[in-house]
Amino acid sequence: MSFLHIHNVHKRFGETHVLKGIDIAIEKGDFLVLVGPSGCGKSTLLNMIAGLDAISEGELLLNGERINDLHPSRRDIAMVFQSYALYPSMTVAGNIGFGLEMRKVPKAKRREAIQRAAELLQIENLLNRKPAQLSGGQRQRVAMGRALVREPQLFLFDEPLSNLDAKLRVDMRTEIKQLHQRLGTTIVYVTHDQIEAMTLATRIAVMRGGELQQLGTPQAVYDDPNNLFVAGFMGSPSMNLITARIERHDDALVARIESPAGDVTLPIVRDRAALETWCDRDVILGLRPEAITDPASANRQDGEIFEATLEVALVEPTGADLYVVTRLGGRNINARMRPGASLSPGQSTRFAFDVSRMVGFDPESEARIRDDAAAAMGTAAQTETLGQNA
Amino acid sequence: MSAGSIVARRNTLARALLYAVLAVFAILYLMPLYVMLVTSFKPLEEIHQGNMLALPEEWTFAPWREAWGSACIGLECSGVHGYFFNSIRIVVPAVLISGLLGAFNGYVLTKWRFRGHKVVFGLILFSCFIPFQIVLLPMARVLGILHIANSTTGLVLVHIVYGIGFTTLFFRNFYESFPDELVRAAKLDGAGFFTIFFRILLPASIPIIVVTIIWQFTNVWNDFLFGVSFTSGDSAPITVALNNLVNSSTGVKAYNVNMAAAMVAAVPTLIVYILAGKYFLRGLMSGSVKG
Numbered sequence: 001m002s003f004l005h006i007h008n009v010h011k012r013f014g015e016t017h018v019l020k021g022i023d024i025a026i027e028k029g030d031f032l033v034l035v036g037p038s039g040c041g042k043s044t045l046l047n048m049i050a051g052l053d054a055i056s057e058g059e060l061l062l063n064g065e066r067i068n069d070l071h072p073s074r075r076d077i078a079m080v081f082q083s084y085a086l087y088p089s090m091t092v093a094g095n096i097g098f099g100l101e102m103r104k105v106p107k108a109k110r111r112e113a114i115q116r117a118a119e120l121l122q123i124e125n126l127l128n129r130k131p132a133q134l135s136g137g138q139r140q141r142v143a144m145g146r147a148l149v150r151e152p153q154l155f156l157f158d159e160p161l162s163n164l165d166a167k168l169r170v171d172m173r174t175e176i177k178q179l180h181q182r183l184g185t186t187i188v189y190v191t192h193d194q195i196e197a198m199t200l201a202t203r204i205a206v207m208r209g210g211e212l213q214q215l216g217t218p219q220a221v222y223d224d225p226n227n228l229f230v231a232g233f234m235g236s237p238s239m240n241l242i243t244a245r246i247e248r249h250d251d252a253l254v255a256r257i258e259s260p261a262g263d264v265t266l267p268i269v270r271d272r273a274a275l276e277t278w279c280d281r282d283v284i285l286g287l288r289p290e291a292i293t294d295p296a297s298a299n300r301q302d303g304e305i306f307e308a309t310l311e312v313a314l315v316e317p318t319g320a321d322l323y324v325v326t327r328l329g330g331r332n333i334n335a336r337m338r339p340g341a342s343l344s345p346g347q348s349t350r351f352a353f354d355v356s357r358m359v360g361f362d363p364e365s366e367a368r369i370r371d372d373a374a375a376a377m378g379t380a381a382q383t384e385t386l387g388q389n390a
Numbered sequence: 391m392s393a394g395s396i397v398a399r400r401n402t403l404a405r406a407l408l409y410a411v412l413a414v415f416a417i418l419y420l421m422p423l424y425v426m427l428v429t430s431f432k433p434l435e436e437i438h439q440g441n442m443l444a445l446p447e448e449w450t451f452a453p454w455r456e457a458w459g460s461a462c463i464g465l466e467c468s469g470v471h472g473y474f475f476n477s478i479r480i481v482v483p484a485v486l487i488s489g490l491l492g493a494f495n496g497y498v499l500t501k502w503r504f505r506g507h508k509v510v511f512g513l514i515l516f517s518c519f520i521p522f523q524i525v526l527l528p529m530a531r532v533l534g535i536l537h538i539a540n541s542t543t544g545l546v547l548v549h550i551v552y553g554i555g556f557t558t559l560f561f562r563n564f565y566e567s568f569p570d571e572l573v574r575a576a577k578l579d580g581a582g583f584f585t586i587f588f589r590i591l592l593p594a595s596i597p598i599i600v601v602t603i604i605w606q607f608t609n610v611w612n613d614f615l616f617g618v619s620f621t622s623g624d625s626a627p628i629t630v631a632l633n634n635l636v637n638s639s640t641g642v643k644a645y646n647v648n649m650a651a652a653m654v655a656a657v658p659t660l661i662v663y664i665l666a667g668k669y670f671l672r673g674l675m676s677g678s679v680k681g
Binding site: 050051052072073077078079081082083085087088089098099102103146 | 574590
């Protein structure tokens with residue numbers, strides 16, 4: 001049985017249906033990241049887990065116990081808020097210890113726990129300060145200390161890094177990850193930043209418009225997206241989405257893509273059976289920029305490389321990589337090449353496509369076209385186990 | 391002469407004119423206070439010489455002593471000190487209780503919203519616009535039923551009832567911008583309704599507490615209409631006593647004593663302004679949330 005079950009949870013504010021039946025289950029020690037564009041309902045879901053918003057329909061189970069109607073303070077959950085929400089009139093020590101004080105923990109024990117949390121977060125020297133005297137990063141640490149000190153069953157983070165500047169954000173991200181590894185706690189973390197989601201999560205739940213789009217490990221969500229939205233949302237630069245026609249050439253199934261220099265045909269190797277039913281119809285192909293490279297840096301060991309000559313439209317060096325833009329299927333396509341490649345716009349060069357990483361989507365429903373439909377629903381297996389508990 | 395210095399000279403002229411006007415108005419406003427003060431320190435004969443603006447030739451505290459301890463109000467000749475303490479007895483509980491109730495109302499109307507909270511707030515707000523005169527008769531009836539007519543307790547009740555509208559308005563608007571996340575965090579920490587109010591909100595409300603105290607203190611202390619309507623004799627507040635003192639002097643009018651008594655009546659509000667104003671700090675909220 002899973003540690004945290006979110007079972008068919010709905011949220012309605014009057015007429016508006018904010019969450020439309022969310023099913024998520026995670027194990028103890030998991031780091032679940034809820035990610036999606038603003039307004040997708042991820043923060044609402046988090047508030048419902050915390051008990052700050054009522055659940056309109058469905059069930060919430062923590063460690064086997066139904067917590068739907070439990071008061072927030074009884075759920076054994078701690079939360080780090082986006083605005084930190086430090087109590088302005090209390091010192092840092094007072095802020096961290098407030099939850100323990102409310103739970104009537106004796107003073108000596110409280111002081112010990114505060115000290116321990118402060119050491120863990122390296123804020124011992126700030127304990128007597130007021131929140132107003134702290135920098136953004138320090139406030140963030142205090143907010144985390146306030147959650148840590150109670151040693152709850154579950155931690156909730158509501159976009160905790162969004163108020164920090166870019167550099168500090170990356171540092172704190174690493175620290176949160178280290179903290180999770182060291183303490184082995186279970187965390188539910190909300191963000192709209194897909195890089196944060198990828199780096200921190202053990203499980204990612206991609207949400208849109210109150211619906212769960214995909215639940216899975218970061219790698220699964222990245223390599224094996226459920227639909228066009230997930231494919232486009234995760235990854236930066238985002239996945240190339242190319243319109244192509246599926247055709248049969250003798251025995252081989254290929255995708256024919258228009259390009260100014262003449263059509264490119266790429267062999268279909270992944271989800272072959274499913275894509276075969278799309279013969280002589282248009283699909284949308286997805287290929288990550290790192291799956292389109294120069295022939296020299298192509299991964300011939302794990303991938304299946306297919307080469308084509310295309311014209312370079314634009315070159316974007318980032319230092320570590322060289323992004324080369326070309327035209328395919330009427331769109332700009334990003335390819336990641338080695339930084340040394342000397343290319344200039346207008347020049348023709350060889351592009352290596354790793355067709356083993358190519359995925360197909362239904363242009364109408366935007367759903368993924370794949371062979372194993374059961375595995376496709378990353379959530380299907382989860383839903384099943386949930387059903388037993390309901 | 392360069393154009394720049396012409397502009398500069400014109401500027402200085404404008405400045406001088408501005409300050410002159412300000413000075414004239416300041417003098418105009420301070421004049422009555424000055425006359426009151428110098429008169430209160432003069433013996434009566436000196437006042438009769440007629441030069442109101444002159445400083446006392448012979449400084450005397452006798453009028454102040456008389457006003458405080460022995461001036462006749464009606465038939466009683468023991469000065470205004472009893473009435474002064476009546477006013478203190480009215481103003482302290484009235485300010486504290488109406489302030490606390492207003493703070494509670496503001497807290498509930500912003501952080502524990504219920505269906506129809508806007509209507510309730512609208513009705514409370516409406517009470518701010520009811521003129522004193524309208525409530526005189528109903529209030530007299532209520533005080534009669536409660537058996538607290540003609541007592542300082544009765545006046546405390548009147549001022550609390552009348553003050554709640556304003557104190558609620560102040561606190562509601564202040565708590566409206568108080569971050570909800572703090573309340574949510576406190577809930578998760580296990581704090582209840584009253585703990586959140588007393589430990590989280592109230593300590594962060596110093597600026598609005600000061601505003602409320604200044605407003606309520608001046609209103610209650612300076613009230614004459616309720617005092618004169620609902621009390622008489624021993625239980626009257628100082629504003630009523632001052633009126634009676636001035637009206638009950640027989641024979642020669644003791645202007646110096648009247649002035650001293652008026653000063654006694656005015657000093658507490660002045661002190662509240664000076665003391666409370668000092669604590670009127672800004673930025674107490676900074677640091678709790680972003681920015």
